[in-house]
Amino acid sequence: MRKSKFWSVLVLTLISCICGFFLAWVFSLAKDKIEENQKKSIKRAVYNLCPDCERIEEKTIQGKIIYCLYDKKNNLIGYGFCSEGQGYQEKIEVFFVVDKDIKKLKGIEIIESKETPGLGARINEGFFKNQFKELDITSSIKCVKHKKSEKNQIQAITSATISSKAVVSIVNKGIKKLKTLLGK
Amino acid sequence: MKKIGILNQGLWNNHPIFRQLLGMCPTLAVTTSALNGLAMGLAVIFVLLFSSLVVSSIRRLIPQNVRIAIYTIIIATFVTIVDIFFRAFLPPISKALGPYIPLIIVNCIILGRCEAFASRNSVTSAFFDALGMSLGFLWGLFILGSIREILGKGTILGFKILPSFYPPMVIMILPAGAFLVLGVLAGIMNRLER
Numbered sequence: 001m002r003k004s005k006f007w008s009v010l011v012l013t014l015i016s017c018i019c020g021f022f023l024a025w026v027f028s029l030a031k032d033k034i035e036e037n038q039k040k041s042i043k044r045a046v047y048n049l050c051p052d053c054e055r056i057e058e059k060t061i062q063g064k065i066i067y068c069l070y071d072k073k074n075n076l077i078g079y080g081f082c083s084e085g086q087g088y089q090e091k092i093e094v095f096f097v098v099d100k101d102i103k104k105l106k107g108i109e110i111i112e113s114k115e116t117p118g119l120g121a122r123i124n125e126g127f128f129k130n131q132f133k134e135l136d137i138t139s140s141i142k143c144v145k146h147k148k149s150e151k152n153q154i155q156a157i158t159s160a161t162i163s164s165k166a167v168v169s170i171v172n173k174g175i176k177k178l179k180t181l182l183g184k
Numbered sequence: 185m186k187k188i189g190i191l192n193q194g195l196w197n198n199h200p201i202f203r204q205l206l207g208m209c210p211t212l213a214v215t216t217s218a219l220n221g222l223a224m225g226l227a228v229i230f231v232l233l234f235s236s237l238v239v240s241s242i243r244r245l246i247p248q249n250v251r252i253a254i255y256t257i258i259i260a261t262f263v264t265i266v267d268i269f270f271r272a273f274l275p276p277i278s279k280a281l282g283p284y285i286p287l288i289i290v291n292c293i294i295l296g297r298c299e300a301f302a303s304r305n306s307v308t309s310a311f312f313d314a315l316g317m318s319l320g321f322l323w324g325l326f327i328l329g330s331i332r333e334i335l336g337k338g339t340i341l342g343f344k345i346l347p348s349f350y351p352p353m354v355i356m357i358l359p360a361g362a363f364l365v366l367g368v369l370a371g372i373m374n375r376l377e378r
Binding site for chain 1: 245246247249250253254257258260261264265268269271272273275279282283358
């Protein structure tokens with residue numbers, strides 16, 4: 001009996017089922033916590049980039065979540081939006097905040113990236129991200145290798161041009177998408 | 185006494201990284217800092233302990249021809265639990281380790297110990313073998329991560345220890361640095377044994 005093919009199939013099926021149910025149970029315990037963590041990291045990003053913000057309201061347009069930011073007097077002061085695209089190795093997810101006319105960028109935050117440690121991963125560091133603060137976005141942002149000469153330019157990280165360019169194009173794409181979603 | 189012998193196999197005599205050269209992918213890839221090495225080591229302790237215990241306790245039920253598939257399913261289950269746990273409770277570490285947590289599934293230390301030891305020995309022996317091997321892996325990763333972090337960033341576990349005039353050697357954080365440190369450490373281990 002134990003040598004038969006039927007026995008092999010039975011044991012394999014049984015073990016797979018037990019493991020599957022067990023995993024489903026563990027995941028159902030942790031699911032809320034994981035979602036909460038993602039929301040928390042976005043909220044933290046909003047308060048970092050836009051200290052005046054007092055209240056965040058989530059709006060869903062065509063399946064995309066737009067974060068509307070309000071100040072103390074309940075005036076709309078800007079929008080937050082997540083955008084993602086291909087980086088050097090894996091996709092990069094960027095969260096950015098713009099003012100209410102979508103003319104100025106308030107800043108960006110990298111939510112998820114798996115770039116090369118020490119090189120591409122430096123997109124997470126302040127000196128790169130801070131370049132996006134108060135950036136003019138009436139025309140699309142450009143990524144340059146030399147010192148920036150115009151106000152809508154970002155200087156790329158040395159030896160991580162692809163990652164820097166990826167972040168810039170992801171932000172550009174996100175701004176375009178946000179404009180179409182809001183009909184502006 | 186026999187149990188201590190089994191434990192010692194993993195901790196020194198038959199060290200998984202420096203002697204058996206197993207699990208090279210996580211060893212080289214995640215040890216960019218001491219903390220990452222530590223987190224990876226802890227994850228492997230959990231996975232190796234539980235999969236060895238399960239494999240050893242059902243070893244008489246497992247048919248020979250599908251045994252590797254069964255080990256892999258059991259290992260994958262425990263790895264996924266670790267992944268979910270890190271994502272839920274330690275998001276920064278989950279972010280730093282990225283895809284290497286799911287890749288513990290194909291870490292040959294775990295499959296190797298299940299096949300070579302747990303499937304042929306009693307549950308208690310399997311427990312001590314798994315403990316020894318995974319603790320050995322942990323200290324190996326920690327030493328490797330510490331050396332790379334000290335030389336590459338001048339810090340250890342995030343604290344600055346080298347003076348600021350020391351120029352950080354970025355190569356130590358890059359994959360090449362991992363190979364260099366691993367080679368030197370394996371050489372030292374060999375020398376000590378002679």
